[in-house]
Amino acid sequence: MSGPPPAVAELRHAVRAGLRGSDRPVLAACSGGADSMALAAALAFEGRAAGVRVGGVTVDHGLQPGSDRRARTTAAVLSELGLDPVLALRVQVTGAGGPEAAARTARYTALAAAAADHGARIALGHTLDDQAETVLLGLGRGSGPRSIAGMVPERADGAGTWWRPLLGVRRETTRQACADQGLPVWDDPWNTDPAYTRVRLRTEVLPLLEEVLGGGVAPALARTAALLREDLEALDALAAVELARLAAEVGDGGLPARPLEPLPAAVRRRVLRGWLRAAGVPDLQAVHLRAVESLVTRWRGQGPVDLPGGAGVARASGTLVVLSP
Structure with a gap:
């Protein structure tokens, strides 16, 4: 048959x-x-x-x-x-x-x-x-x-x-x-x-x-996408571990700034994205993440960073905190 x-x-x-x-x-x-x-x-x-x-x-x-x-x-x-x-x-x-x-x-x-x-x-x-x-x-x-x-x-x-x-x-x-x-x-x-x-x-x-x-x-582009997804999934997993560890150090919804600085940029930004999403900040774009990241990597005592939805992030006493709208 x-x-x-x-x-x-x-x-x-x-x-x-x-x-x-x-x-x-x-x-x-x-x-x-x-x-x-x-x-x-x-x-x-x-x-x-x-x-x-x-x-x-x-x-x-x-x-x-x-x-x-x-x-x-x-x-x-x-x-x-x-x-x-x-x-x-x-x-x-x-x-x-x-x-x-x-x-x-x-x-x-x-x-x-x-x-x-x-x-x-x-x-x-x-x-x-x-x-x-x-x-x-x-x-x-x-x-x-x-x-x-x-x-x-x-x-x-x-x-x-x-x-x-x-x-x-x-x-x-x-x-x-x-x-x-x-x-x-x-x-x-x-x-x-x-x-x-x-x-x-x-x-x-x-x-x-x-x-x-x-x-x-077309098959080559699809293969490229699949390979890149594997890398992204690995980076996401590493960032999730780091976020859990760093959030536990503060324990009040904040994030310690100093331990973030030596992390690879790809991991650091994922940690920040995960933290901000957990705090309910909507519509995050790359420009927002880089602005928040500057509070870690280019800290000069600057003021808060504005984010979508009226929220913000400030650095106080070595800790990043989300400011409510």
């Missing part, structure tokens, strides 16, 4: 370990595009074998004509695949940052709420090609090693658990998997609109790099 087509087999293999490693339900986020549709089909098949309940959720942003019809069609396909429950959610897209950013915020808020309601992880269809584009965006913006490290396969935050099992799978494979299974695919016109930076990376920059460098650029 022959097995499934190679593309279908690759998709199923990509989700298998993550499903068998946890009995927690999964909700597959599905736009109707090839990546998320192939993911939903693989999860439906492997979920039955693993004994894990798999549902689906599609979000209607209401930004394109016929978006409500597309959401209903996608939900119907998910139901036919055997996903349960299947949710079609309508969101209001508002806020700053342009329509793409506002739509993403609205979508993730809706997904997080659905996950909380069902005690589920959210499975997202980002592929190796998406990872490569993310790395290039981080490089171009100079936004630090964490952005160049790309997306992590699984991440839990205050909103939920986000699982990306297809980060090792090419976009062409998801499309082939859909074709092999006769699954309908919706091609979002935004994904070919050159007004968006990511689209130009996908259609202009990456093909040029492939041509100039002789191919293999």
Whole structure:
């Protein structure tokens, strides 16, 4: 008896370990595009074998004509695949940052709420090609090693658990998997609109790099991201140990300044970031961390450093303290 087509087999293999490693339900986020549709089909098949309940959720942003019809069609396909429950959610897209950013915020808020309601992880269809584009965006913006490290396969935050099992799978494979299974695919016109930076990376920059460098650029970028994530995880672990040790020396929410100074800069800034986040300081950027760090490495008796949200940090009697708004 022959097995499934190679593309279908690759998709199923990509989700298998993550499903068998946890009995927690999964909700597959599905736009109707090839990546998320192939993911939903693989999860439906492997979920039955693993004994894990798999549902689906599609979000209607209401930004394109016929978006409500597309959401209903996608939900119907998910139901036919055997996903349960299947949710079609309508969101209001508002806020700053342009329509793409506002739509993403609205979508993730809706997904997080659905996950909380069902005690589920959210499975997202980002592929190796998406990872490569993310790395290039981080490089171009100079936004630090964490952005160049790309997306992590699984991440839990205050909103939920986000699982990306297809980060090792090419976009062409998801499309082939859909074709092999006769699954309908919706091609979002935004994904070919050159007004968006990511689209130009996908259609202009990456093909040029492939041509100039002789191919293999996207997998190379994804490998770079994976290697960098390993280093970042090691630095984060070292910083967590140092933060616990230093915070215990003071014991009142402050941080001793002198023991911070000899730490490697990468560890020292992570200690400061962890300390400030624990104190509830929001929206920390590199410029804020460097300003706080100057109270340690360039101490000249200067005054407090202002931080987002109206908070601040001052150095008093050799101790860094957070000033409330």
